[in-house]
Amino acid sequence: MRFATTQGEMLRCLDMVGRAVANRDVNPILTGIYLECENGRLTVRATDSEIGIEACTSVESDQPGKVVVEAKYFLPLVRRLPGGDVFVQELPEHQMLEIRAGTGSFRFQTMAADQFPALAAAEPKPLLRMPSQIAVRMIRQTVYAAQKDQGHSVFGGVLMEYADGELRFVATDTSRLCFNRAAVPNGENFKMILPARTCVELQRLLPSNPDSMLEIASLGSQVLFRLETEDVILVSRLLEGQYPDYTRVIPSQTDTEILASCSELISALERAELMGKKGPAIVTLSVEEGIMKLESRDVELGEANESLSIEQKGPSVTSAFQVRFLLDMLKTTDSDKVRMGLSSGLSPGMIRPVDDDDYIYVLMPVRVI
Amino acid sequence: MSPIIVLEETIANKIAAGEVVERPASVVKELVENSLDAGADSIDIEIREGGKEYIRVVDNGRGIPSDEVPLAFERHATSKIRSADDLFRIVTLGFRGEALPSIAAVSELEMVTRPEESPMGTLIAFSGGRRTRLESVGAPAGTAVTVKRLFFNTPARYKFLNQAASERRYVYDIVGRLALANPEVRFRLVSDGEEIFVTPGDGNMEAVIWSIYGSRVGKYLVPVYRESGHVVISGYICRPEIHRGNRQAETFIVNGRVVESSLLASAMEKGYQTMLPRRRYPIGVLTLTLDPSKIDVNVHPTKREIRLSDSSEVYKQVLLAVKHALEISIPFDPWAFPGSDETSQDADQPGFVQETLEPPIVKERSAAAVSYATSRRETESPTVHRHSSAGLSPEVPPRRTLSDAVPSQCGAAGTSPARHWASHRIIGQFQATYILVEADRELLLIDQHVAHERILYEGFLAELQTSSVKTQPLLVPLHLELGPAAAARVIEWSRKLAELGFEVEQFGVKDCLVRSVPVGLTSIAVKDLEELLLGIIAAGETSDYRHNALVLMACKGAVKAGEELTPAAMQDLVDSLLSTKNPFTCPHGRPVIVRLALDDIHRRFGRR
Numbered sequence: 001m002r003f004a005t006t007q008g009e010m011l012r013c014l015d016m017v018g019r020a021v022a023n024r025d026v027n028p029i030l031t032g033i034y035l036e037c038e039n040g041r042l043t044v045r046a047t048d049s050e051i052g053i054e055a056c057t058s059v060e061s062d063q064p065g066k067v068v069v070e071a072k073y074f075l076p077l078v079r080r081l082p083g084g085d086v087f088v089q090e091l092p093e094h095q096m097l098e099i100r101a102g103t104g105s106f107r108f109q110t111m112a113a114d115q116f117p118a119l120a121a122a123e124p125k126p127l128l129r130m131p132s133q134i135a136v137r138m139i140r141q142t143v144y145a146a147q148k149d150q151g152h153s154v155f156g157g158v159l160m161e162y163a164d165g166e167l168r169f170v171a172t173d174t175s176r177l178c179f180n181r182a183a184v185p186n187g188e189n190f191k192m193i194l195p196a197r198t199c200v201e202l203q204r205l206l207p208s209n210p211d212s213m214l215e216i217a218s219l220g221s222q223v224l225f226r227l228e229t230e231d232v233i234l235v236s237r238l239l240e241g242q243y244p245d246y247t248r249v250i251p252s253q254t255d256t257e258i259l260a261s262c263s264e265l266i267s268a269l270e271r272a273e274l275m276g277k278k279g280p281a282i283v284t285l286s287v288e289e290g291i292m293k294l295e296s297r298d299v300e301l302g303e304a305n306e307s308l309s310i311e312q313k314g315p316s317v318t319s320a321f322q323v324r325f326l327l328d329m330l331k332t333t334d335s336d337k338v339r340m341g342l343s344s345g346l347s348p349g350m351i352r353p354v355d356d357d358d359y360i361y362v363l364m365p366v367r368v369i
Numbered sequence: 370m371s372p373i374i375v376l377e378e379t380i381a382n383k384i385a386a387g388e389v390v391e392r393p394a395s396v397v398k399e400l401v402e403n404s405l406d407a408g409a410d411s412i413d414i415e416i417r418e419g420g421k422e423y424i425r426v427v428d429n430g431r432g433i434p435s436d437e438v439p440l441a442f443e444r445h446a447t448s449k450i451r452s453a454d455d456l457f458r459i460v461t462l463g464f465r466g467e468a469l470p471s472i473a474a475v476s477e478l479e480m481v482t483r484p485e486e487s488p489m490g491t492l493i494a495f496s497g498g499r500r501t502r503l504e505s506v507g508a509p510a511g512t513a514v515t516v517k518r519l520f521f522n523t524p525a526r527y528k529f530l531n532q533a534a535s536e537r538r539y540v541y542d543i544v545g546r547l548a549l550a551n552p553e554v555r556f557r558l559v560s561d562g563e564e565i566f567v568t569p570g571d572g573n574m575e576a577v578i579w580s581i582y583g584s585r586v587g588k589y590l591v592p593v594y595r596e597s598g599h600v601v602i603s604g605y606i607c608r609p610e611i612h613r614g615n616r617q618a619e620t621f622i623v624n625g626r627v628v629e630s631s632l633l634a635s636a637m638e639k640g641y642q643t644m645l646p647r648r649r650y651p652i653g654v655l656t657l658t659l660d661p662s663k664i665d666v667n668v669h670p671t672k673r674e675i676r677l678s679d680s681s682e683v684y685k686q687v688l689l690a691v692k693h694a695l696e697i698s699i700p701f702d703p704w705a706f707p708g709s710d711e712t713s714q715d716a717d718q719p720g721f722v723q724e725t726l727e728p729p730i731v732k733e734r735s736a737a738a739v740s741y742a743t744s745r746r747e748t749e750s751p752t753v754h755r756h757s758s759a760g761l762s763p764e765v766p767p768r769r770t771l772s773d774a775v776p777s778q779c780g781a782a783g784t785s786p787a788r789h790w791a792s793h794r795i796i797g798q799f800q801a802t803y804i805l806v807e808a809d810r811e812l813l814l815i816d817q818h819v820a821h822e823r824i825l826y827e828g829f830l831a832e833l834q835t836s837s838v839k840t841q842p843l844l845v846p847l848h849l850e851l852g853p854a855a856a857a858r859v860i861e862w863s864r865k866l867a868e869l870g871f872e873v874e875q876f877g878v879k880d881c882l883v884r885s886v887p888v889g890l891t892s893i894a895v896k897d898l899e900e901l902l903l904g905i906i907a908a909g910e911t912s913d914y915r916h917n918a919l920v921l922m923a924c925k926g927a928v929k930a931g932e933e934l935t936p937a938a939m940q941d942l943v944d945s946l947l948s949t950k951n952p953f954t955c956p957h958g959r960p961v962i963v964r965l966a967l968d969d970i971h972r973r974f975g976r977r
Contacts (some may be wrong), residue, residue, distance in 0.1 A: 147892045155845075155894070173892035174845045244845045277948065278828035279889045282839060299831055300948075322841065322888060346842055364842045366888055369870065 001065025001090040003037045005057065007081045007101060010088075013044040013055040014075050016232055019201055021071040022048035033074055034116040035088075035097075036066035045119065046071060047235075051198055052119040053205070056231040065090050067097050068111040077106060119235040120224055124217040128162055128187035132212040132227065138169040138180045139203045141332045141359050145171040145178040146196040157193040157239040159246070160216075160223075170246045171196070176325050176363035177249050190216075192223055193243055198236035205232055250362055254341030254350055256314030258287055262338050262353075264308050266330050272296040272304045273323040281323040282366050287342060288316040296323065317342045319349055319365040326351070329361040390471050392530055393420025393519055394539035399468035400514050401547050404428035405554065407512060410570060414544055415559040419536030421519060421527075429511040432484035435491040439503065441480075442470045442495065474498035475526070476519045482512040497522040541565060542617060543627075545581045549654045550622040552577045578605055578654060582618070586611060586652055593653075595690035599660050600683055602690040606637070606653030609644035609695065609954055618652040624661055628675045633657075636684040640691025642916065643826070643956040655687065696950055793947065795939045802930040804939050810967040817934065819955035820946045821927035822920075825889055826956040827949045829919045832887075833869070840870035842885040849881045849899050856881050862906050869918050871902065890926045901925045920956040 014033065022030035027049075034045040040061050045054040067090050078086075081101040089098045096107045139158070147155040159170040167187070169180045202225055206214065215226040225234045272283045275296040286293040292310045297303035319342050330338065335353035342349050351361040390396055397414060404412045407430025417423035433441055472478055473495040479502075483490030490508030494501045520527035530536060537560055548556040548568045555570025568577045579587035589608040595601070604622075621633045633655070641651050665676040677683050790808035797805055804820070806813040832838045851859060859866070859881050863873050870887030883902075886893055893901070901921055908917035928934065934942070946952045946961065955961050 147894065153894050153896070155892075172845055174843045174847060175841050175891050177844050249844050277945065278831050279825070279839070280891065282888065299835060299837070322891065348844055362844060364844045367840050367842060367885070369838050369840055369867070 001035070001037045001061075001067060002063040002088070003042060003059040003061035004085060004087050005042065005059040007078065007083050007086050009057050009059075010086055011078050013042070013057050014078055016055040016205060016230075017044050017046040017053040018071065018075055019204065020046040020048055020051050020053040020234075029068060029111055029115050031071060032068035032111050032116070033071040034066065034068050034113060036113070037061045038064045045116070047117060047119065049117075049237075050195070051201055051234060051236040052117075053201070053235075054119055054233045063090075066113040066116075068113045068116050069097050069108045070111070074108055077108075119233065120219055120222075124219055124224060126215040126217045126226070127190050128167065128184060128216045130167065130182075130184045130187075130214055130216075131210065132206045132214045133208065133210055134167070134182045134184065135214050136203060136206045136208070138167070138182060139199045139206075141180045142169040142171040142178040143196050143199045143203070144328050144332065145173055145176055145361075146199075147173040148196070152239060152241075154193050154239055154241040154243050157195050158199050159191070159193050159243045161191045162187045163189050163191075170243070172244070172246070172249075175322075176328075176361065177246060178329070179246060179250060179360040179362070181358045190218060191243075192218070193239040193241065194223065194236065195239055198223075198234070201236075202234055205230070205234060249348070250360055251341070251343070251348055251350055254314075254347070255343040256287055256312065256317040256341070258292060258313070258340045258342070259311035259337055259354065260292065260308060260340060262330055262333055262336055265338065266327065268294050268306050268308060269323050269327050269330070271306070273327065275301055275304050276323070277301045282320050283323045283326070284318060284320040285342065286316075286318040287312055317344050319344070320368070321349065321363060321365055325363050329363075333359070390475060390519075392539060393424055393536050394543045396420065396424055396472050396476075396516055396519060397426065397540050398543045398547070399472065400424070400426040400516075401544065403468065403514075404430050404512065405547070405551060407431045409511065409554065411555040411557075413557045413559070414540075416537065416540055417561055419531075419533035419560075420540050421530055421533060421536055422517065424516040424519070425513065427511065427513040429509075432482045432487070432510055432512050433491070434484055434487060435489070435505065438480070438482065438491045438493050439500070442473055442493070442500075470498075472516060475523050476521065477517040479515045479517075480512065481506060481508045483508040483510050485510040546620050546622075546627040548581060549574065549577050549620050550625060550627045550656070574654065574656070575605055582652065586618075591694045593655060593690050593694040595686060595693070597686050598682065599663065599679075600686050601658040602655055602686060603658075604653065604655040606651060606655070606691055606694060609641055609651070610960070612645050612649040612651060614649065616650045619650060620654040622654070622656045623664060623675055624657070624659060626675070630675060630677075632677065632680055632684055633687055636687035637691050640688045641695065643920065644695065644951065644954040646959075651691075653691070655690070657683070657687070659683070790947070793943065795936060795943060797936075798934055798939060800931075801933045804934070804943060806943055812965040812967070812970065814963040814965070815943060815946065816930070816955075816959075816961055817932070817939075817942060818927050818930045819959050819961045820942055820952070822923040822955045823949050823952060823961055824923075824942070824945045825926045826919055826923035828889055829869075829887065829922055833915065833919065838868065838870045839888040840872065840885045841888045841891045842872070843883065847883040847886075847895050847898060848876065849883060849895065849902070851879060851881055851899065851903075853879050855903060858906055859902055862902075862909070865909070865914060866902065866905070869905070869915070869922070873902070887922065890922060893925060897925050923956055 017033065021033065030046075030048055032046075034043075036043040036045070037059065038061075040058055041056055042059045042061070043054060043056050045052065047053070077099070081099075081104070084102065087100040089100075090096075090110070091098055091107070094107075095110050097110050099106045099108075142158050146158055147153065155173055157171075159168070161168045161170070162184070165183060165185055165187075166181050167184045169178075171178045205227060206212070207227070207230060209229065211229065213228045215228065217224040217226070219235065221240075222235055222237055225236075226232070269283060272294050273281045273296075275281050275298040277298045277300050281296055281298070283294050283296045286295070287310070290309055290312050292308045293305065294308070295303065295305050329351050333353045335355055337354040339352045339354055340349065341351075346365060346367060348362050348364050351363075353359055390399070393416065397416070397420060401412055401414065404426060407428060409428030409430035411429045413425075413427040415423070415425045469478075469480075474497065477494070477496045479492065479494040481490055481492045489505045491503070492506045492508075493503045520530065540560070541558065544556060544558045545566075548554070548566075552568070552574040553570060553572040555568060557567045558565040566580045568580045575587070575590060575592075578590060586607050589611050590605045591608055592604075593606055594603045607618075616634055619634050619637055621628050621630055623630075637651060637653060637655065638645070645651060659677070663678045665678070790811070793806050793808040793813070795804060796807055798817075799805055799814070802817060804815040804817055806815060849856075849859075856875065856879055859873055860875050866873055870885065870890075871883060872885040873881050873883050876882040883898060886898065890898075890901075904921045905914065905918040908914065908921065928942070953960065953962055
């Protein structure tokens, strides 16, 4: 294998796949980065068997071939190389990969490239094609509600569903739920549960470029995302199991609807959040005559009280919530104002951006017994 | 049927002896108590063969005038009470008038006694209860009693004695307890020619503990003092790093009398709750001073058990005294890692491990004293913290004495021990499991999981105690597939679980739905929740379910070992930990913080 490219292009590819490198050497080959060159095309790949990422770029090449080098050292080297041309050459007789840049020349031991797994046996037909930007927003507005580090439970994932011409993302940790949707034409119906980490990694790869397009395809127990313009694919295992019926969870209406400034609410809640020395901070929201009072207290610490003026539709109402749950949603809202639906008793509350019916957040109040 | 006859006195005495004299240790106890009642301030006890062959107790007390000597060996002869009313105002140790005749009945006893004011002493000797000698002799002031061949005339009793080694242990135990009860009296115990311990007799109980238990225990002592209503509790307990497999090292002294009381023992253990591993017991000496009319000691002839008229109040006060003492104490032996072996440490770092603090009084502990200490240690599990004595650093406040523990520290009780560090700074995370913290002149290693457990435990406990358990109802109820038996048990427990913040309901025959969980456990995984509920029920069926439940809840809710934490998360965790009441042990009793003093680190690097 022999090719020439630039340091910048090489680093771009490596940075994209770097996060998929296995950090524990369960299988030593997976701590490596796979490089393959064929027909002037360089493929860089890494996988930890949960997710795999592959990035491609055009290079000048006169010898095809493939090698695996240890990511932990190869990646930092490329990052530290001077900008400009980079020449890469395999030295099969030494089982080495040589990199030359500027006046420097570096050699790395290689591993057996045959043993490095492929990400997808065949190129599957896409189920849906959509602007990347939509996916960026939908992931940002759902993934936080998934349970953290919950292994294989469906609650540790994000439901991704396509039906009736719209793509829906849903996440819940059982106490609160995020629902997000976007109209995307011309897709085939599907329903998959993505591990939260997959969403985070995908979000990181997705560019903000408005022209960028994302394709979603199924590989049976895995999902494949392709970023066309960037020539990158991400393959991930899916979570198995029955996702709860989210439609039954979203209330059709609430007793009282209020309209509040998002930034005011966020700063008031951030102050209230401090009253959580022993356990998560809880805020009681009391809505009466256009005023929302926020109260939180901690037995050992003290209390916080403040009022916000809001627009109120419906009767007075009081509900208590975990502060963090409110903040999680408000901080992902792009609007200046939010609509908050509250009901008395133990009915769930609901928050939506003022001008957006596609983002719905449902959360259960806290009860003190 | 045989006719009823009045027993011959010697037989009656033998029977009575059975009540008072069970084994050599009880002889020693009776004789030492007589010495104490005689106002002795120095008592020498010598035994051979565990006391089976030879017991000698020599005191410098008042002695018995020669005309009263024979009387001392008549049953119910006592100088200590005059009427039944006096029984309720007992302040002396022995009073039943049974001890001397009972012992004389089953041994060869010889007593030499002289009151200070008499020119001559008296010698009286018995063999199997029959007087063999009574004569005037020259003698030092005080009383010396020698008991030989105990139970020689009651072979059945003799047969029931254990091997010398275990009889010896009983004697050590009782003399130790009596010495603890009387720190103003110098005790010297010799066994088969070897000195086991000598107490200074200067009234300092801490010094007595050092003498008896050695420096390993001595260095971990925490003073206890509490005064409330009609109870005054004082003494010393050992920090939870050191514990025992049995209750032998729990000593209670009520109005000067060493007593056995399961009530007091369980109060003391309760005070340690969550700090000791399961089935491990504390080491401690507590002195209780109560109005004598509130206790009845005449329950058992050996007077070891007592009855308290106000038991629940005493229980509560002992518990609080122990709890507060531990809360304001701090562990300070940084190199004493659990499981590390004392002797090998000593051998490996001869220059490093050295005795920096001698027991305050005892100058030289003989080999026998060491072997005594060793024989006690053998009962301890290998998880006990071994003590390498170099840990005492000047930064650590010196061990407090009882006197300065009295008012100021009781006032401080209940406040967090975090005040021991003026400032702290997170250095980082080691192995995604331990948080390294710089705190004043110490390096702290904090186990992130147990630290979080301690925080959550106190949070849950505070909610439960203030009846403000916060529960998070679930939007999506969690479905537990338990099987019929387990599901039925969970439902049986549903009311108790609800108190803790779990709302469960039946779902079919085999399944349960969990409708809400405690706020601190929001977003718990189904698998963990299932384990937790079944764990609470299983643990609750044997003992106090609330405590066990909180421990389990804290464990499930806590960050795991191996989880990488952001600097902010570490800061949060450490801040919260240091504001807990007891940041040093987790609710299971494991240590949370290991402290390395700068001076010790310097010493390791040969800087001083």
